[in-house]
Amino acid sequence: MPVSQTIGNSPPQPAVVALDVGGTFVKWLVADRTGVLRRGTTPTRAADGPERSFGVVLDTVDTALAALPSTHTPVGIGLAVPGTVDERRGVCVYSENLGWRELPVVERVLRHTGLPVGFGHDVRSAATAEWRLGAGRGIADQVYVSVGTGLAAALLLDGRLVVSGGYAGEIGHGGTLEGEPCTCGGRGCAETVASAAAIARRYTASTGIPVDGARDVLARAREGDAVAHRVWEDAVEVLGSVVADLIRVTGVARIVIGGGLVHAGEALLTPLRDRVRERLTVHPTAHILPAVLGGAAGSWGAALLGWEAADIDLDPILTAYADAVRTRSEPGAAE
Ligand SMILES: [Zn+2]
Numbered sequence: 001m002p003v004s005q006t007i008g009n010s011p012p013q014p015a016v017v018a019l020d021v022g023g024t025f026v027k028w029l030v031a032d033r034t035g036v037l038r039r040g041t042t043p044t045r046a047a048d049g050p051e052r053s054f055g056v057v058l059d060t061v062d063t064a065l066a067a068l069p070s071t072h073t074p075v076g077i078g079l080a081v082p083g084t085v086d087e088r089r090g091v092c093v094y095s096e097n098l099g100w101r102e103l104p105v106v107e108r109v110l111r112h113t114g115l116p117v118g119f120g121h122d123v124r125s126a127a128t129a130e131w132r133l134g135a136g137r138g139i140a141d142q143v144y145v146s147v148g149t150g151l152a153a154a155l156l157l158d159g160r161l162v163v164s165g166g167y168a169g170e171i172g173h174g175g176t177l178e179g180e181p182c183t184c185g186g187r188g189c190a191e192t193v194a195s196a197a198a199i200a201r202r203y204t205a206s207t208g209i210p211v212d213g214a215r216d217v218l219a220r221a222r223e224g225d226a227v228a229h230r231v232w233e234d235a236v237e238v239l240g241s242v243v244a245d246l247i248r249v250t251g252v253a254r255i256v257i258g259g260g261l262v263h264a265g266e267a268l269l270t271p272l273r274d275r276v277r278e279r280l281t282v283h284p285t286a287h288i289l290p291a292v293l294g295g296a297a298g299s300w301g302a303a304l305l306g307w308e309a310a311d312i313d314l315d316p317i318l319t320a321y322a323d324a325v326r327t328r329s330e331p332g333a334a335e
Contacts, residue, residue: 012073016306017064020080020122020298021057023097023149027295028064030072031303033317038067039299046072048165059158065113077109078118078306080125080298086166090119093166096183118305121167122259124161126293126303127154130256133300133322134292141252144291145171145243147268148259151191153242157250171242194238196261201230218264236268240275245277247286258291265290295327300325 020027023046029039042060046053047168057079065074083095088107092098095191106117120128127136127144135155136142144154151172155162162168169234179188192198199214206227211217214235220228243255261268293300300321307314 003321006248013071014075014310014312015068015072016063016076016078016303016310017061017074018078018299018302018306019057019060019064019304020098020125021082021098022122023082026056026060026217028060029299030064030068032072033312034320037069037072038064038119040067046098050101050103053098054100054103054105054108055111056122057092058109061109061113062123074113074115075312076116076118076306076308076310077113077219078120078125078304078309079105079109080122080305081105082119082122083120083138084166085124087119087120087124087163088165090117104272116311118302118307118309120254120301120305121154122298124154124163125154126258126297127156128304129293129297129300129301130154130291131212131260132304132318133325133330134203134297135256135289136151136254137322139254141250141257142254142256143169143243143246143252144248144256144258146259147169147195147239147257147261149195149197151195151239151242155246157160157252171246190238194235194242196259196271199231199235199261201229202234203228206231214261218267224268232267233271233284236271236275240272240279243272243288244276244279247280247283251283253284253286255286255288256291257288258283260295262290 014245015030015032018029024044026042026044030037034308045056068074081092082097084093086093091104092105094101106119109117123146130136130144140159142156146152153169153171155169173184173189174186176188180192181187182189182192196214199217200211201219205212217228217231221232277285307317
């Protein structure tokens, strides 16, 4: 029997469409139970307004569905979105990056596709992927801290993701009354010092020299630039304070650091471990580890949301995906 005929007679394999919606790009992928089949990136067009950017999300879902091989059939959609996200209601409460307010994402994507929709916060989705496939695999309690454009955490406690109406882990804002003005309307928020965006902005504000992101500031600090060194140290100091607070509140023994700034490696992690250790007395010092999924964590997390929505047994999928991540056999697994 010809091979093509054998395939033609096989039942179609289930697959999910996963979108990691960012303020600049939507990263999408199509995955079956063993790994990624197709992937792509689309500009979000957030500046064109909330309806347009949501239209881009629906168009991207259609693009991903059209990219599905004929041997596969879609069984679910997974979406990870930035901002204040209420997973239980399926609503994006507020996203500064996308301009969305009280947007019933699940209802609208379900109406558009007729497929079950899994929905989550981008940081919590990335954290779940790290927990199930990457740096946190096999650990019941961990806190994931994303240090990128902003600063946010995801709490996985007693094997459960803590959501609290979308506000759990919003550590980047509030808590102080003095300092630099913040986009949230407050002052001196941790995010105004301890984020990749803040590091670049604060260096330029002090020197008048434009830089190409936090990575550029770190390179200048290594070359002996005193301002770059101070800005970097300030960020690590504030991040250390935030991480120590998270350990004091949750008692976790493992902190996973993700987001763009983790690419700095030990230049970030070594002084961060020191700052955290200084601030703890009765608590055991947690292991502070870098995320391993990199920029793909949100997409992997969205794929898991899609499988959960489709009510398909996750255990064999988690095993296959974790193997793919470990062996780096999937293109872009650690991009
Ligand atoms: Zn703020």
